[in-house]
Amino acid sequence: xxxxxxxxxxxxxxxxxxxxxxxxxxxxxxxxxxxxxxxxxxxxxxxxxxxxxxxxxxxxxxxxxxxxxxxxxxxxxxxxxxxxxxxxxxxxxxxxxxxxxxxxxxxxxxxxxxxxxxxxxxxxxxxxxxxxxxxxxxxxxxxxxxxxxxxxxxxxxxxxxxxxxxxxxxxxxxxxxxxxxxxxxxxxxxxxxxxxxxxxxxxxxxxxxxxxxxxxxxxxxxxxxx
Amino acid sequence: xxxxxxxxxxxxxxxxxxxxxxxxxxxxxxxxxxxxxxxxxxxxxxxxxxxxxxxxxxxxxxxxxxxxxxxxxxxxxxxxxxxxxxxxxxxxxxxxxxxxxxxxxxxxxxxxxxxxxxxxxxxxxxxxxxxxxxxxxxxxxxxxxxxxxxxxxxxxxxxxxxxxxxxxxxxxxxxxxxxxxxxxxxxxxxxxxxxxxxxxxxxxxxxxxxxxxxxxxxxxxxxxxx
Numbered sequence: 001x002x003x004x005x006x007x008x009x010x011x012x013x014x015x016x017x018x019x020x021x022x023x024x025x026x027x028x029x030x031x032x033x034x035x036x037x038x039x040x041x042x043x044x045x046x047x048x049x050x051x052x053x054x055x056x057x058x059x060x061x062x063x064x065x066x067x068x069x070x071x072x073x074x075x076x077x078x079x080x081x082x083x084x085x086x087x088x089x090x091x092x093x094x095x096x097x098x099x100x101x102x103x104x105x106x107x108x109x110x111x112x113x114x115x116x117x118x119x120x121x122x123x124x125x126x127x128x129x130x131x132x133x134x135x136x137x138x139x140x141x142x143x144x145x146x147x148x149x150x151x152x153x154x155x156x157x158x159x160x161x162x163x164x165x166x167x168x169x170x171x172x173x174x175x176x177x178x179x180x181x182x183x184x185x186x187x188x189x190x191x192x193x194x195x196x197x198x199x200x201x202x203x204x205x206x207x208x209x210x211x212x213x214x215x216x217x218x219x220x221x222x223x224x225x226x
Numbered sequence: 227x228x229x230x231x232x233x234x235x236x237x238x239x240x241x242x243x244x245x246x247x248x249x250x251x252x253x254x255x256x257x258x259x260x261x262x263x264x265x266x267x268x269x270x271x272x273x274x275x276x277x278x279x280x281x282x283x284x285x286x287x288x289x290x291x292x293x294x295x296x297x298x299x300x301x302x303x304x305x306x307x308x309x310x311x312x313x314x315x316x317x318x319x320x321x322x323x324x325x326x327x328x329x330x331x332x333x334x335x336x337x338x339x340x341x342x343x344x345x346x347x348x349x350x351x352x353x354x355x356x357x358x359x360x361x362x363x364x365x366x367x368x369x370x371x372x373x374x375x376x377x378x379x380x381x382x383x384x385x386x387x388x389x390x391x392x393x394x395x396x397x398x399x400x401x402x403x404x405x406x407x408x409x410x411x412x413x414x415x416x417x418x419x420x421x422x423x424x425x426x427x428x429x430x431x432x433x434x435x436x437x438x439x440x441x442x443x444x445x446x447x448x449x450x451x452x
Contacts, residue, residue, distance in 0.1 A: 040267040041352050041381065042373025067353060069379055094383055096322055096353035124380070125351055126267050127293060127322035146372035146395070147268025153295055154350070155267065157320055169372070175401045177428070202403070 019100035023135025030112040039142035041124030047201035052211040058218030061115040067094040097128035117218035126155035144169040149183040156190040171200040245326035249361025256338040265368035267350030273427035278437040284444030287341040293320040323354035343444035352381035370395040375409040382416040397426040
């Protein structure tokens, strides 16, 4: 069973790559830059977006991926941005990630002609979301200091394939045994030179840098790969 | 593509159920009770096991599931218990969960005749591990208060299919905006009546109850279902 399953998974990844390229072509045609935003459950993705999206110097839309419910989309709707919720639970008792086809199915509901930047908030998971391109220009991941220093070593693909790592919940550092130097050493080991920012979604510390990064991403020339 | 993938996933789940039953028969024959231990990344599974496994009133073995590396198994080896590491990265760029066949592949390395209780520490993920039975008698999940109150609503299958929920990192409650009553309300909404314990792996608070629960699980009569 295991061998068969792996083969099927590879076919699924091939199909995913094809559809991701089609998404990418559509985004490029409309002049929309796309950020795939990922983390473990509860790392603070939505709270970070609540904090910065209203202040980004660009027209922003959001695609919210969740297994079930629309709690995060409801929170972000308060920012008066176009927000579309995508639930993954019709498939497989709940898919643990967004794939290119799911994103494609939502494109018709997004006002692509009226936005410069689309932020896709992926399902909270450090494994499979990293394996599925959805047509994004850049990947941003959030790693909360409450999760421990070992996460880059345990989930290397996620940390290796992103352009920016937000180290969140730094307001709690004084109450934790978390060794920030060790975390950054582990991060550098799996993804040498990757950009990182220390932030607190709760206090706002460091989040201006993320806001500006998103603004720059919205104005960037498209990357060469899908 | 999506429809095809779902069909394949259902076939894989059928095969998984068959193999889980075979695992279960082997465990029963050897008189071993099995706990499937799950959580999001960084919720504190390994630290909780470090805290209690040496004091459980039973002979305990551990199967450690990780995408990559043996950091957690190395930590638990210090307890002088039989520990076997299972890495999921040969498949699919890293499987996000353990399935029954992966567990089966490790049974030969486990001294089943010499233990009463096997704790299977699953891959850190709140979605797919809940979908794959591995032959366990009981499921225990850890939800850290740093992850927020909304997790039961966002990952309902995980919270719904476990026998015990450990609410971890309660030593941090005074530094968080976490509303414990709201979390417990959400938990009750998705899994009415499920047992829960408030614990801190870091300070040890509440962990004696988990230690005793594991001891009782080791002496329990096998449940009727695989």
